[in-house]
Amino acid sequence: MADSLTVAPTPDPRRVRAPDGSLLTPPPGWALLPPGDAGLTRRVKAAGPSWTVVEKKGRKTFSRGIWAPEAHISAARAELEAERATPAYAKRRASDQARREREQAEYEVDFANQVLRFLSFAPTFTAHAKRLAVVVTAHAAPVGSGTVARTERIPVERRAEAAVIAWLRHQTTGYDDMRIARVKGARREVRRELAEMSRALLDVHRRDVPHAVVSCSLCSALEKLQKPG
Numbered sequence: 144m145a146d147s148l149t150v151a152p153t154p155d156p157r158r159v160r161a162p163d164g165s166l167l168t169p170p171p172g173w174a175l176l177p178p179g180d181a182g183l184t185r186r187v188k189a190a191g192p193s194w195t196v197v198e199k200k201g202r203k204t205f206s207r208g209i210w211a212p213e214a215h216i217s218a219a220r221a222e223l224e225a226e227r228a229t230p231a232y233a234k235r236r237a238s239d240q241a242r243r244e245r246e247q248a249e250y251e252v253d254f255a256n257q258v259l260r261f262l263s264f265a266p267t268f269t270a271h272a273k274r275l276a277v278v279v280t281a282h283a284a285p286v287g288s289g290t291v292a293r294t295e296r297i298p299v300e301r302r303a304e305a306a307v308i309a310w311l312r313h314q315t316t317g318y319d320d321m322r323i324a325r326v327k328g329a330r331r332e333v334r335r336e337l338a339e340m341s342r343a344l345l346d347v348h349r350r351d352v353p354h355a356v357v358s359c360s361l362c363s364a365l366e367k368l369q370k371p372g
Contacts, residue, residue, distance in 0.1 A: 147188070147193055147194070148161060148162065148194045149162065149194075149195045149197055150162070150167065150194050150196055150210075151196070151198060152198050156175075157169070159194060159196060167194075169194065170212075172212055172213055173210050173212055173213060174210070174212075174213040175196075175208050175209070175210050176208050176209050178206040178207065178208050182223055183219055186219035186223060187209060187211045187216050187219045188209065188211070190211070190212075190215040190218070190219060191212060193210060193215075194209060194211070195209050196208050196209060196210065247285075250284065251280055251284045254283070254284045254292060254299060254302070254303060255277065255279075255284075256276075257299050257300050257302070258276040258279050258280060258303045258307060259272055259273070259276045260300070260303075261300065261303050261304045262275060262276070262307065262345065262348070262349075263349055264345075264349055265348065265350055265351035265352075266351060267351045267353055268348040271361070271362065271365055272348070274365050274368075274369075275361075275365060278310070278368060279303075279306050279310045280292075280306075282306075283302075283306040283309075283310070290306060291305040291309065292305075292306045307341075308341050308342070311341035311361065312334065312337050312338070312341060315341065315344060315360035315361055315363075315364050316337050316340065316341070316360075318333070318334075318337055321333065344359075344360065345361075347361075348361065
């Protein structure tokens with residue numbers, strides 16, 4: 144069997160599991176191309192049959208490489224290395240990098256502004272809102288952070304809201320030290336309850352009534368971040 148397939152890994156590195164559950168051994172002359180070079184992977188897939196190895200963990204999927212004829216891998220790698228050695232490629236790479244950095248900077252500004260809109264703190268707590276927008280954006284917005292801020296499945300305003308609630312869950316509640324029963328839906332319910340607490344905490348700062356830092360978990364968390372070390 145040498146058709147293009149999406150397969151799952153097995154404990155045996157020389158065998159994979161087909162979609163129908165059967166165990167397969169790659170044909171003679173095939174090799175495993177590790178993940179990490181998208182350009183090379185695309186070329187190898189375009190060259191002919193291949194088996195894409197994907198592992199599912201919960202709701203996430205992880206690439207474990209592709210099996211393909213070793214000759215196709217070698218030829219694609221040599222072709223790509225020659226192309227990447229040209230001045231034109233270097234220039235294009237630099238231009239692409241500059242564009243990505245510009246887009247990321249613009250996204251971070253937009254995201255921070257969305258956080259501020261969601262917070263909608265009273266004038267008394269303007270400094271707190273700005274500080275919170277900075278720290279939430281720094282945590283959630285970087286490329287590869289894996290946070291809700293990087294998903295495109297929901298509008299950016301909802302990403303901002305979710306990122307704030309997530310930050311508060313970790314910084315102003317005991318969530319990280321909680322022992323949560325390993326029962327389906329238990330962690331979701333705990334998060335829902337903590338989210339309600341976080342929203343109530345935010346509402347306190349939407350009223351123009353000063354309060355002591357020591358009595359406020361959010362103010363305390365922000366003050367702690369400002370201290371050196």
